[in-house]
Amino acid sequence: MPHDHSHCVADALTRADALCAERGARLTTLRRRVLELVWSSHRPRGAYAILEDLSQQDGKATAPLTVYRALEFLVEQGLVHRIESLNAYVGCAAPGPTHSGQFLVCEGCGDAAEVDDPQVRAAIETAAAARGFRVQRPTVEVRGVCKACQEKHP
Amino acid sequence: MPHDHSHCVADALTRADALCAERGARLTTLRRRVLELVWSSHRPRGAYAILEDLSQQDGKATAPLTVYRALEFLVEQGLVHRIESLNAYVGCAAPGPTHSGQFLVCEGCGDAAEVDDPQVRAAIETAAAARGFRVQRPTVEVRGVCKACQEKHP
DNA sequence: GTCATGACGTTACTATATAACCTTGCCGCC
DNA sequence: GGCGGCAAGGTTATATAGTAACGTCATGAC
Ligand SMILES: [Zn+2]
Ligand SMILES: [Zn+2]
Ligand SMILES: [Zn+2]
Ligand SMILES: [Zn+2]
Numbered sequence: 001m002p003h004d005h006s007h008c009v010a011d012a013l014t015r016a017d018a019l020c021a022e023r024g025a026r027l028t029t030l031r032r033r034v035l036e037l038v039w040s041s042h043r044p045r046g047a048y049a050i051l052e053d054l055s056q057q058d059g060k061a062t063a064p065l066t067v068y069r070a071l072e073f074l075v076e077q078g079l080v081h082r083i084e085s086l087n088a089y090v091g092c093a094a095p096g097p098t099h100s101g102q103f104l105v106c107e108g109c110g111d112a113a114e115v116d117d118p119q120v121r122a123a124i125e126t127a128a129a130a131r132g133f134r135v136q137r138p139t140v141e142v143r144g145v146c147k148a149c150q151e152k153h154p
Numbered sequence: 155m156p157h158d159h160s161h162c163v164a165d166a167l168t169r170a171d172a173l174c175a176e177r178g179a180r181l182t183t184l185r186r187r188v189l190e191l192v193w194s195s196h197r198p199r200g201a202y203a204i205l206e207d208l209s210q211q212d213g214k215a216t217a218p219l220t221v222y223r224a225l226e227f228l229v230e231q232g233l234v235h236r237i238e239s240l241n242a243y244v245g246c247a248a249p250g251p252t253h254s255g256q257f258l259v260c261e262g263c264g265d266a267a268e269v270d271d272p273q274v275r276a277a278i279e280t281a282a283a284a285r286g287f288r289v290q291r292p293t294v295e296v297r298g299v300c301k302a303c304q305e306k307h308p
Numbered sequence: 309g310t311c312a313t314g315a316c317g318t319t320a321c322t323a324t325a326t327a328a329c330c331t332t333g334c335c336g337c338c
Numbered sequence: 339g340g341c342g343g344c345a346a347g348g349t350t351a352t353a354t355a356g357t358a359a360c361g362t363c364a365t366g367a368c
Contacts, residue, residue, distance in 0.1 A: 084239040085293050104287045117281040124296060127271040132301030133258045139239050139295045142278060147286030
């Protein structure tokens with residue numbers, strides 16, 4: 001779905017500003033820049049890719065730790081999610097009460113769509129409870145093909 | 155649950171022998187050794203940890219590729235699963251028709267219990283279908299605390 | 309035996325992530 | 339104003355994870 005992505009970015013930054021202000025968290029210039037770079041598309045972006053973007057913008061090399069620290073902050077604040085199966089990061093579509101959604105990762109276009117399906121969450125909770133397992137952080141990353149890509153290759 | 159783990163290992167190896175024979179897949183000495191090392195506990199084990207085990211057994215350094223190739227084979231055969239969120243590998247409890255189960259990973263003891271819950275699978279399938287997403291490979295890795303560890307720290 | 313195939317070894321390299329330590333800038337307070 | 343405390347960010351080095359390219363050897367079909 002071709003959309004006006006600049007809106008996605010602008011919205012994400014606005015929400016981030018609001019959330020951090022509300023919580024007294026410091027969304028510094030660097031952290032905000034990293035957040036914007038994560039949001040450069042809906043494809044999860046690796047830490048080193050972001051590092052390169054940053055270095056290029058500044059015309060000088062940046063250290064990995066700089067990026068990792070910013071990402072750590074953004075993940076803690078629930079503004080960004082880490083996709084474990086890709087070692088990459090993607091902007092959260094609906095930050096707020098910190099959550100952990102599920103991700104539909106397309107093999108075709110690479111986009112990762114975030115969904116937060118109560119049924120999925122409940123099924124996992126139930127299956128875990130049946131084994132006496134206390135859930136802390138569920139990770140659900142579904143590889144497959146998105147609607148748009150299916151239509152492209154019929 | 156303290157159990158006779160040697161049984162787990164023996165069973166796993168027996169099943170692996172049978173499955174590979176049935177399929178005409180070659181479970182070579184190296185691959186069998188790696189499988190045994192993966193099964194050394196119920197904790198997912200990193201490729202480099204296995205590499206060290208192997209090197210130590212042989213008294214000479216082994217190359218990473220050796221291990222990665224064996225692991226690739228074992229994963230393809232469904233004898234071993236990769237835990238994405240840990241970059242580690244764990245033996246499959248019920249190999250056979252190749253499946254992709256869910257994993258309950260304990261923060262306390264590190265054990266990863268494999269479950270294959272139809273409800274979870276169905277919920278994911280439904281949620282994906284509702285968005286026109288075709289599922290290929292679901293990854294579910296739940297971090298939390300297992301029953302035994304909960305009882306240990308009440 | 310010959311030859312094709314697949315398994316394994318060797319070397320070098322890329323990618324991802326963290327440790328230890330120091331500098332800077334902000335903020336409240338004396 | 340100046341000082342103490344703290345958190346962010348910089349610097350350097352290192353740990354951990356994964357691949358590429360190429361060669362050699364074993365197995366099995368013919
Ligand atoms: Zn967008
Ligand atoms: Zn797609
Ligand atoms: Zn066991
Ligand atoms: Zn446990």
